[in-house]
Amino acid sequence: MVQKAKILLVDDRPENLLALEAILSALDQTLVRASSGEEALKALLTDDFAVILLDVQMPGMDGFETAAHIKRRERTRDIPIIFLTAINHGPHHTFRGYAAGAVDYISKPFDPWVLRAKVSVFVELYMKNCQLREQAALLRLQLEGGGKAAAGDAKEPAGLLAELSARLAAVEEQAEALSKQLDDESADAAAVATAAHLERKLTGLRRALDALEPGTGTGAPSVPSQN
Secondary structure, eight states, X not given: OOOOOEEEEEOSXXXXXXXXXXXXXXXXXXXXXXXXXXXXHHHHHHOXXXXXXEXXXXXXXXXXXXXXXXXXSTTTTTSOEEXXXXXXXXXXXXXXXXXXXXXXEEESSOOHHHHHHHHHHHHHHHHHHHHHHHHHHHHHHHHHTHHHHHHSOSHHHHHHHHHHHHHHHHHHHHHHHHHHHHHHTTOOHHHHHHHHHHHHHHHHHHHHHHXXXXXXXXXXXXXXXXO
């Protein structure tokens, strides 16, 4: 069963959270509520999220301050943040949102379809990254068990390599389709950059797998970083 991605919704008004849940329910992912910046930071301590929808105007810790804390944490700094605001203070206000680390800045009232489409892109990228980490974990197991396998049954590592290659090929195909989709839809620059980063990591993992194939080299290749 494919694990669902988590989306963090941060707004101090319950009716706004309810509206966001109604808009994003069609994505069939796990929606997590936070009614303040402090509550959002607490949720981020224990759970991984595909994307954060963050209201700007909140009492106490506002959206900008919350985003600054998120970007300072190594665990959470790469999570995409979409700012939502009911107040339009002009270009300077928007620039402050991007400077705080947002990948997008949307003014209320917003088009539900547009918001859902933007969130779905980051959810899909997150799922691809999760698949990539799974392939890397399998590859590490293969590398760590290489010495033992050499002294034992040679058929087992060969079968694992074939399985790894097939799984990676499926992820590569999906990543390529996603990149073409982003190009066709003139998506946000941040989404395109994230997809390109994913493709680079896939290329590195493919090279490591190819190096493990019989006759292609000697020694254990390094596994690409997942950062």
